[in-house]
Amino acid sequence: xxxxxxxxxxxxxxxxxxxxxxxxxxxxxxxxxxxxxxxxxxxxxxxxxxxxxxxxxxxxxxxxxxxxxxxxxxxxxxxxxxxxxxxxxxxxxxxxxxxxxxxxxxxxxxxxxxxxxxxxxxxxxxxxxxxxxxxxxxxxxxxxxxxxxxxxxxxxxxxxxxxxxxxxxxxxxxxxxxxxxxxxxxxxxxxxxxxxxxxxxxxxxxxxxxxxxxxxxxxxxxxxx
Amino acid sequence: xxxxxxxxxxxxxxxxxxxxxxxxxxxxxxxxxxxxxxxxxxxxxxxxxxxxxxxxxxxxxxxxxxxxxxxxxxxxxxxxxxxxxxxxxxxxxxxxxxxxxxxxxxxxxxxxxxxxx
Numbered sequence: 651x652x653x654x655x656x657x658x659x660x661x662x663x664x665x666x667x668x669x670x671x672x673x674x675x676x677x678x679x680x681x682x683x684x685x686x687x688x689x690x691x692x693x694x695x696x697x698x699x700x701x702x703x704x705x706x707x708x709x710x711x712x713x714x715x716x717x718x719x720x721x722x723x724x725x726x727x728x729x730x731x732x733x734x735x736x737x738x739x740x741x742x743x744x745x746x747x748x749x750x751x752x753x754x755x756x757x758x759x760x761x762x763x764x765x766x767x768x769x770x771x772x773x774x775x776x777x778x779x780x781x782x783x784x785x786x787x788x789x790x791x792x793x794x795x796x797x798x799x800x801x802x803x804x805x806x807x808x809x810x811x812x813x814x815x816x817x818x819x820x821x822x823x824x825x826x827x828x829x830x831x832x833x834x835x836x837x838x839x840x841x842x843x844x845x846x847x848x849x850x851x852x853x854x855x856x857x858x859x860x861x862x863x864x865x866x867x868x869x870x871x872x873x874x875x
Numbered sequence: 876x877x878x879x880x881x882x883x884x885x886x887x888x889x890x891x892x893x894x895x896x897x898x899x900x901x902x903x904x905x906x907x908x909x910x911x912x913x914x915x916x917x918x919x920x921x922x923x924x925x926x927x928x929x930x931x932x933x934x935x936x937x938x939x940x941x942x943x944x945x946x947x948x949x950x951x952x953x954x955x956x957x958x959x960x961x962x963x964x965x966x967x968x969x970x971x972x973x974x975x976x977x978x979x980x981x982x983x984x985x986x987x988x989x990x991x992x
Binding site: 657660666667668669670671672715716717718750752753754755756757758759761764765766817818819824826827828836837839863865 | 884920921922923924925926928952955956957959960962963964965966967970971973974976977978980981984985987988991
């Protein structure tokens with residue numbers, strides 16, 4: 651059955667396609683200094699360099715008012731390494747910012763912007779381990795003459811979410827009317843709780859990370875119309 | 876029934892494109908007088924819709940080849956930059972209040988961080 655929601659979606663996208671866009675998309679690289687310690691008890695090795703301090707990301711904004719935009723910015727920190735016992739793992743911290751941004755031009759091509767909004771973050775640690783599963787070995791051995799033992803990949807992920815808010819002041823230079831470079835300095839306040847990670851539906855304790863108050867600098871390339 | 880509805884909706888969405896554009900032959904002959912270029916010259920680049928933007932840049936490229944100059948399009952670009960500046964060269968009403976809130980929050984966060992260290 652054709653549902654009304656499809657009509658709504660069609661109308662929504664048709665409106666975007668046929669109206670003045672007032673949208674901008676951006677790619678950005680941020681730099682911050684989180685404290686993510688490691689210890690002898692913690693199997694996760696110490697992150698450093700790009701996997702710790704740099705936040706690549708993207709953003710999407712819509713100008714809803716002269717001098718004001720609303721948008722979404724997503725930055726993430728990614729670490730891919732091996733645990734101290736040699737098992738591959740990956741760690742992702744995603745910072746998802748829902749922002750309102752007001753701006754004004756102090757000179758032609760030169761814009762000051764001010765962003766404020768909540769952030770809904772997510773952290774995940776994924777470990778891929780190979781284990782021997784006796785049931786599979788029994789089944790496979792049953793089809794052949796000798797014993798067969800093949801390791802089976804077993805992937806598990808622990809996740810957590812936490813709330814925060816961000817504030818930024820930026821200086822944007824328009825190289826063209828549709829292309830700009832934006833440098834922002836800002837602050838992220840996070841309410842991270844290392845005791846509220848989830849693993850297979852159960853609450854577990856995760857790594858202690860000191861990310862409550864994080865100054866951040868980002869450089870963005872913006873394309874917009 | 877469902878297919879008919881989809882076709883009807885697609886027709887409604889696409890009919891402005893199908894019926895409102897210049898004929899291809901007309902655009903091929905004289906790209907400098909395309910609807911998108913005229914619209915951009917009259918009302919600025921931001922008056923173009925997402926569908927019209929690629930057509931504009933396509934026609935602009937061909938027009939520059941014909942007239943061997945990009946001054947017209949540099950003019951359109953500069954006009955848009957001037958318009959953007961004129962439209963938003965000051966903060967008024969709630970936008971300035973919002974900016975002050977951001978500045979205060981940012982300053983407070985930095986001061987709090989430096990004091991806690």
